[in-house]
Amino acid sequence: MATAVETLGKLERRITISFPLTDVRTEVEKRLKVQARTAKAPGFRPGKVPLKMVAAQYGYQIESEVLNDKVGRAFNDAANENNLRVAGFPNIVPKEEAAEGQLAFDATFEVYPEVAIGDLTAVEIETVQAEVSEAEIDKTIDILRKQRVHFHTKGEAGEHGDGGEAIAANGDRVTVDFVGSIDGVEFPGGKAEGYAFVLGEGRMLPEFEAATLGLKVGEAKTFPLSFPEDYHGKDVAGKTASFTITLQKLEWAHLPEVDAEFAKSLGVADGDLAKMREDIKVNLQREVAGRVKARNKEAVMDALIKVAELEVPKTLIAQDSERLAEMTRQDMAQRGMNVKDVPFPAELFAEKAERRVRLGLILSQLVGDNKLQATPEQVKAQIEDFAQSYEDPREVLKYYYSDRRRLGEIEALVLEENVVTYVLGLSKVTTKAVAFDELMGSNAQA
Template identity: 50%
Template sequence: MQAQLETLSGLERRLSISIPREEITKRVDARLKDVAKKAKIAGFRPGKAPLNIVAQQHGFRVQEEVLGETVERSFGKAVYEQKLQVAGYPRFEPKDGAEEDGDFQFVATFEVYPEVKLGDLAGKEIEKPVLNVGETEVDKTVEILRRQRTRFERVERAAQDEDRVIIDFKGTIDGEVFQGGSAENYAFLLGKGQMLADFETGIRGMKEGETKNVDVKFPDDYQGKDVAGKTAVFEITVKNVAAPQLPEIDGEFAKALGIADGDVSKMRAEVKKNLEREVRLRLKARVKESVMSALVDATPVDLPRALIGLEIGRLAEQAQADLKARGIDPKLVPFSPAMFEEQAKRRVHLGLVLADLVKANGLEAKPEQVKAIIEDLAENYEDPADVVAWYYEQRERLAGPESMALEDNVVDFVLGQAKSVEKAVAFDELMGQQG
């Protein structure tokens, strides 16, 4: 076998490989003899057909198999000898100008992994958000838990914000009914922005049993292109108005949250414990994101197009799976590679930098770290020991905790190299809530 390597541009390489025709012929003949031992051919007992008859029926398939195996094996050997790290999948093609009866020649075009040189982190500033959980944060969380258990009771007064209203409505534009503009027994919370502003404004002040027409202007950028920018007239009938009733913070409320004896002080202590854990995880996630961004910014890398393409494929599959999980047919949502390209580039970039950083600095996950993470995860469950045992029952279940431990090691390493600055963060901002 002879192999010649060329650098095409950037990370792209081409290997031209030549294999003596005699080698191919020998492998084909040997494979045909193996096939002949088991071949069932009409007029002959199994395994007794002449080799030339076997070759007539199976020769093309056998030759294709041998050539395919030869290409892969020869490419692998050449890559090993040249000490190349192939990124993605190579493209195999017959060599132009090769003689049909001469040596078997083909070319493999592919990309190699780039050289990664970690940039200077000393000049990078990593923001570390800080938040201490106190009684104010516990109060806000308890209030959220109350709202999650809201009941609605029918009232005879006019509808106001935060009421649940049940309505019938029929919309027309220029006197014509339009698709999606009608519904019966439609329930929503008034004042929460679930409907267009003009629609909600028209309902405020209406009572049960009342009907009126409301003019509603659709925004120019409304998702329904047929009605975007147009004004519709909705005939609205209010069928029910119900006011929110929040539970009292008492023993029954505490029991509903899992406190067996209904002790409110115990409930608040449990809420604070869970809240502290959630805050810790969210703060940690923010620091990790800042660290990863600093690594990417500090370390420019040539990105193999093949890896970007593979990552785009993975992201598209994930998006389709998410749609299916929500009961949406993925065929109804057109995807294009451009939608995922920037995200794919960042993930490939970060993956290359992390792989080099971890290898160069011995940041692999340690067993004791993995165990600590599993025990922390298990605290959320009724029987933590069973959860810990579950993780260790199968090796692949440790992949998630190992990845978390590795990321922790990377974060600690970068924070040790860069300048970290603590900055207070508001509770509502961190938790994604409105005050």
């Protein structure tokens, strides 16, 4: 049986549930007899172990299982009888005072809030748009060329030339030996042999690169280098060291020509340059469309958070914080980082979790009120859109439809897009053109 629901706060509730102790004992005995049929113990054949020995071995575990089952069932029954939408899991503790022959527990929990969404027609939302011009295609081709760069010894004649005068310049790859010291003492990490880097990429500190510029192979230079206060090496941060570098190898960068062979290397079988540019344009437009969609979705989600009023269950925030912490741990581990002993306090993720939970409640309300659920046709269309960028689209379809969890991710994505379309259709929308570089440099996520 359960008492009436007590209201402890805006969302917090409490129910006291109780049941006869004899019910627990009867169920425990029943389960012990079942366990005894297969129980094993030294000196006894399976199924012939005395019930007292079975009880000694399994009694505590079985009693815990029975209590958990009965308390859980009683709580669920009470929640259903009172039409309560329980958020998260209840905190159930034994009640010290109980009627004779009864077991009693207090279940404290939160309920889902009422979500009040304001007038969407009064909401102002700024969306973005961006275009892919010939300049962006040219920039992308330059990037693709740099990804396929070849280095040749500078000053030596070859099929592509000699690279000019054999002195170190920006864009060259240099291989150096260096040794650094502070107050005449070498420090850990301040010495290397055969260390290669490309001048001008900013991989080394500016003073180090500046000292390398103009050197010829075999030449050495000694120079002072001041480490920044926020340098990652704490032992040398903020200190000035004396470095000596010796240039051992000098290579110039040869970028491939934009010709048929270059186009073929990008997957254009016949080497047609016009076709190559069109393929690049299509890929850039797909990327731009994705970034624009993400930025506009974030704008809609921000607007919904401002226009909706609701209390967010602390239980759900705590659960999502823990989920985000574990996801972060797994992600870092997959990247090869040793996170075995690294703490991931859930509190660090509370702000992000609160936003996620809040948005989830708002979206759920909007979807239910306005029938914005994802249809099978929309889900299939979304998967087919994803599949366009893969060599075998059929394998992509199979990948999603063979796993209900993966399919659920697509359904959630379509549902969000339905909400975005619905909100933009009602609100006051202005559109701002953004530069390609600005858009591609953003990582908007709702």
